[in-house]
Amino acid sequence: MSNGSLRVQRISLRRRVVNGMVTYGALGASVLVIVPLVAIFGYLLMKGIGSINWAFLTQIPKPVGEPGGGMGNAIVGSAIILLIASLFGIPLGIGAGIYLAEFGRNKLGNLVRFTSDVLNGVPSIVVGISVYGLVVVTQKHFSALAGGVALGIMMIPTVARSTEEMLLMVPRTIREAAWGLGVPQWRTTLSVTLKTASAGVITGTMLAFARAAGETAPLLFTAFGNQFWNWNLNQPTAALPLQVYVYAISPFDEWHRQAWAGALVLILLIVAAVTAVRVVTSRGMYRAS
Amino acid sequence: MGVGINVRDLKAWFGATEALHGINMSMGANCVTAIIGPSGCGKSTYVRCLNRMHETIPGATMKGEVTVGDVSILDQSAVDVRRRIGMVFQKPNPFPTMSIYDNVAAGLKLNGVRNRGKMDEIVERSLRHAALWEEVKDVLKKKSGASLSGGQQQRLCIARALAVEPEVLLMDEPASALDPISTGKIEELIDDLKQNYTIVIVTHNMQQAARVAGYTGFFLMGNLIEFDKTEKIFTNPSDKRTEDYITGRFG
Amino acid sequence: MPNTPHAGAIAQVQAKPLPIRSPFASRFADTGFRGVIVLCALSVLAIVVLIAWQLIVHSELSLKQFGLKFFFSSDWDPVSGEFGALPFVFGTIVSSMLALVIAVPLSVAAAVFITEMCPGWLKTPLSFLMELLAAIPSVIYGLWAIFILAPILRTYVEPFLGKYFAWTGLFSGPTYGIGMLAAGIILAIMIVPIVSSITREVMTAVPQQQREAVLALGATRWEMIRTGVLRNARTGIIGGVILGLGRALGETMAVTMVIGNRAEIAKSLFAPGYTMASVIANEFSEATDNLYLSAIIEIGLALFLVTLIVNIIAQGLVWASTRGMPARAQA
Numbered sequence: 001m002s003n004g005s006l007r008v009q010r011i012s013l014r015r016r017v018v019n020g021m022v023t024y025g026a027l028g029a030s031v032l033v034i035v036p037l038v039a040i041f042g043y044l045l046m047k048g049i050g051s052i053n054w055a056f057l058t059q060i061p062k063p064v065g066e067p068g069g070g071m072g073n074a075i076v077g078s079a080i081i082l083l084i085a086s087l088f089g090i091p092l093g094i095g096a097g098i099y100l101a102e103f104g105r106n107k108l109g110n111l112v113r114f115t116s117d118v119l120n121g122v123p124s125i126v127v128g129i130s131v132y133g134l135v136v137v138t139q140k141h142f143s144a145l146a147g148g149v150a151l152g153i154m155m156i157p158t159v160a161r162s163t164e165e166m167l168l169m170v171p172r173t174i175r176e177a178a179w180g181l182g183v184p185q186w187r188t189t190l191s192v193t194l195k196t197a198s199a200g201v202i203t204g205t206m207l208a209f210a211r212a213a214g215e216t217a218p219l220l221f222t223a224f225g226n227q228f229w230n231w232n233l234n235q236p237t238a239a240l241p242l243q244v245y246v247y248a249i250s251p252f253d254e255w256h257r258q259a260w261a262g263a264l265v266l267i268l269l270i271v272a273a274v275t276a277v278r279v280v281t282s283r284g285m286y287r288a289s
Numbered sequence: 290m291g292v293g294i295n296v297r298d299l300k301a302w303f304g305a306t307e308a309l310h311g312i313n314m315s316m317g318a319n320c321v322t323a324i325i326g327p328s329g330c331g332k333s334t335y336v337r338c339l340n341r342m343h344e345t346i347p348g349a350t351m352k353g354e355v356t357v358g359d360v361s362i363l364d365q366s367a368v369d370v371r372r373r374i375g376m377v378f379q380k381p382n383p384f385p386t387m388s389i390y391d392n393v394a395a396g397l398k399l400n401g402v403r404n405r406g407k408m409d410e411i412v413e414r415s416l417r418h419a420a421l422w423e424e425v426k427d428v429l430k431k432k433s434g435a436s437l438s439g440g441q442q443q444r445l446c447i448a449r450a451l452a453v454e455p456e457v458l459l460m461d462e463p464a465s466a467l468d469p470i471s472t473g474k475i476e477e478l479i480d481d482l483k484q485n486y487t488i489v490i491v492t493h494n495m496q497q498a499a500r501v502a503g504y505t506g507f508f509l510m511g512n513l514i515e516f517d518k519t520e521k522i523f524t525n526p527s528d529k530r531t532e533d534y535i536t537g538r539f540g
Numbered sequence: 541m542p543n544t545p546h547a548g549a550i551a552q553v554q555a556k557p558l559p560i561r562s563p564f565a566s567r568f569a570d571t572g573f574r575g576v577i578v579l580c581a582l583s584v585l586a587i588v589v590l591i592a593w594q595l596i597v598h599s600e601l602s603l604k605q606f607g608l609k610f611f612f613s614s615d616w617d618p619v620s621g622e623f624g625a626l627p628f629v630f631g632t633i634v635s636s637m638l639a640l641v642i643a644v645p646l647s648v649a650a651a652v653f654i655t656e657m658c659p660g661w662l663k664t665p666l667s668f669l670m671e672l673l674a675a676i677p678s679v680i681y682g683l684w685a686i687f688i689l690a691p692i693l694r695t696y697v698e699p700f701l702g703k704y705f706a707w708t709g710l711f712s713g714p715t716y717g718i719g720m721l722a723a724g725i726i727l728a729i730m731i732v733p734i735v736s737s738i739t740r741e742v743m744t745a746v747p748q749q750q751r752e753a754v755l756a757l758g759a760t761r762w763e764m765i766r767t768g769v770l771r772n773a774r775t776g777i778i779g780g781v782i783l784g785l786g787r788a789l790g791e792t793m794a795v796t797m798v799i800g801n802r803a804e805i806a807k808s809l810f811a812p813g814y815t816m817a818s819v820i821a822n823e824f825s826e827a828t829d830n831l832y833l834s835a836i837i838e839i840g841l842a843l844f845l846v847t848l849i850v851n852i853i854a855q856g857l858v859w860a861s862t863r864g865m866p867a868r869a870q871a
Binding site: 171174181191192 | 340342345347368369370371372373375376378380382383384385386395396399400446449450453
């Protein structure tokens with residue numbers, strides 16, 4: 001009897017040790033994974049905060065070698081390009097999402113869903129090449145418009161999928177209540193179903209927007225960049241991530257300093273969007289006062 | 290005022306499966322007709338055919354003649370049919386993003402009524418008809434439809450259905466998700482409503498049918514077995530199957 | 541039936557007929573709406589087709605000139621008009637593989653921790669942090685990699701590796717900091733969120749009964765995770781890994797900034813390299829003649845096809861594992 005129980009004890013110890021090791025290993029991995037995040041944010045703050053001032057936010061770059069100047073034109077340029085991207089990508093994305101949720105339980109719906117995932121996986125630089133061919137070559141110059149189209153294309157899959165998901169979460173009985181009142185299908189979808197899912201759809205859109213805001217590769221040969229103010233949609237335009245890239249790989253310390261500042265501005269905007277999304281989704285789908 | 294409903298040889302399918310095998314029934318104006326039967330007998334399907342909600346299910350079809358008043362519902366568009374025939378569902382489904390006022394007015398707004406005064410008048414009237422006005426008149430626009438209790442929500446849904454002034458009111462087990470006190474209030478309500486509307490109520494609760502309905506139809510496996518005055522169905526049914534169901538031998 | 545107060549209210553109000561919209565207008569609006577929505581859905585298809593078409597059309601020149609040996613030649617010489625993409629293919633594969641080797645164990649371990657071992661109060665902040673990691677733009681990763689990661693590699697890590705592991709052949713040569721190792725590491729950091737979140741999703745989709753069945757046999761928590769969860773989620777996890785691979789293959793900015801951009805095939809991880817995405821980013825604007833540009837776009841076409849196939853495989857695996865209904869990996 002005592003022999004048997006001793007054997008059981010020994011196995012238990014080994015297994016317990018392994019269990020403990022794995023637990024700490026997994027914990028360690030989680031910590032290790034977070035370390036770069038902390039490091040990146042830390043350095044961004046450290047290196048960037050000193051350089052963010054009114055001049056930085058409102059001035060255009062000074063000629064090479066001269067200190068000072070800023071990324072004002074890049075910030076505005078990004079805003080313009082993102083506006084075009086949103087006007088192009090968000091309606092198409094929401095429309096596709098509505099199709100998938102309300103009419104899409106069929107072969108065409110599956111094809112669209114699949115293609116949307118495919119589009120999501122296309123490297124952003126490849127999208128840039130294609131928009132170069134479609135827009136830049138046709139117009140014979142780089143433009144904010146081309147940049148907007150490229151970023152818009154990248155927004156569509158995210159917006160579509162999250163719209164679909166949110167609409168599917170609206171219980172069928174809500175739609176039935178509207179149909180039962182004699183409300184036509186189109187009105188039901190827009191004024192009832194979409195309205196009920198609106199919080200979720202908006203957060204999905206904001207996520208897509210935040211992602212597009214940080215994209216550089218598609219802008220390399222579409223918006224191309226610009227060292228000056230530009231309000232013409234048909235001309236090359238500066239963008240914040242693009243400017244950060246150009247400055248970062250340059251050999252000038254002054255530009256490196258500004259690259260950190262620009263990166264900090266960019267990440268703050270994105271973090272604000274992601275946090276807002278989290279707050280809204282954690283408060284639940286609808287606000288029942 | 291309510292109108293009568295005539296159903297002739299109504300059949301309904303879910304895809305290839307026939308769920309209703311030719312129903313013939315005449316429901317009188319300003320009457321409350323109860324539809325009873327065991328689970329899966331087709332009573333919900335039947336009632337959903339009357340306002341053409343059945344066809345909203347993918348693959349579902351119906352055939353036959355259903356005349357509400359003097360118009361066949363298959364001659365009108367489904368949307369128009371549903372404006373004349375209101376529906377209250379099993380689980381209360383107020384629109385969660387709308388206030389109480391907006392919920393009641395939803396049918397009106399979504400059908401293009403713009404006149405504020407008229408809307409106020411209709412909302413108040415509907416809430417009074419649904420016996421909810423006194424409880425919510427001070428918080429009409431402040432509280433959302435979903436913040437009410439279950440019984441209140443269901444009365445809100447009734448008010449919403451009444452606001453578009455239907456001639457017929459279909460109720461699919463309206464009190465089954467509610468507590469006994471709310472159920473009692475709804476039953477009281479049905480009794481008042483029948484003065485102005487024709488009501489068809491699906492219920493699995495035979496005592497409820499006995500309390501509210503003048504006529505009762507017993508369904509079994511997609512067929513209408515017996516349709517008669519409620520009193521007769523429950524005290525002296527003609528068909529053995531009806532009797533078995535009433536006495537609790539199955540279902 | 542009792543005579544209730546509201547009965548009177550009903551009697552006194554007259555019902556007036558409601559204005560009913562013409563049925564024609566309603567049906568027209570419904571059809572019109574559906575048409576617009578279908579067009580939106582079709583636009584997704586159209587866009588992918590347009591992308592593929594543009595890539596094919598513009599790489600025709602290079603395709604005709606070099607054929608398939610384009611991908612097997614390492615002769616990238618714009619001046620003489622000779623274009624061989626092997627160095628970029630090599631660089632893409634090596635950097636991605638390195639990223640996977642580093643990222644996958646860490647991601648899966650972190651996912652296991654968050655899903656199965658993490659105390660409730662820690663779950664939300666941890667997964668929020670992971671979400672933030674995923675939100676950091678590529679160019680910022682690159683910026684950090686150039687000025688923080690590369691110097692650390694150059695000063696501490698690479699000399700250390702070179703001293704003790706040079707015999708493997710992987711850690712020899714001058715230690716620039718910039719090079720394949722830096723690219724692999726930054727890529728690893730970037731794909732951890734994806735692999736981890738998919739792993740979490742498929743692990744959450746494993747039904748609770750599976751876990752309980754193993755626990756009931758007297759297993760420790762790790763044994764329960766190993767047999768009750770990971771084994772069931774295996775397919776999906778592999779799918780997540782391949783999805784991460786897909787992301788790594790197409791990653792441009794961060795890699796371009798630290799890989800050194802030299803079209804060479806070297807054994808050592810310290811050496812600079814070049815990836816398909818990087819060469820496009822760097823040389824697209826400098827392509828002076830049509831053949832040059834066409835060669836670069838052909839690389840883009842190859843990248844498109846490779847990521848397409850990889851993503852299809854990955855999606856299939858993930859879908860099979862969660863049976864098409866991804867459980868929301870809620871914190």
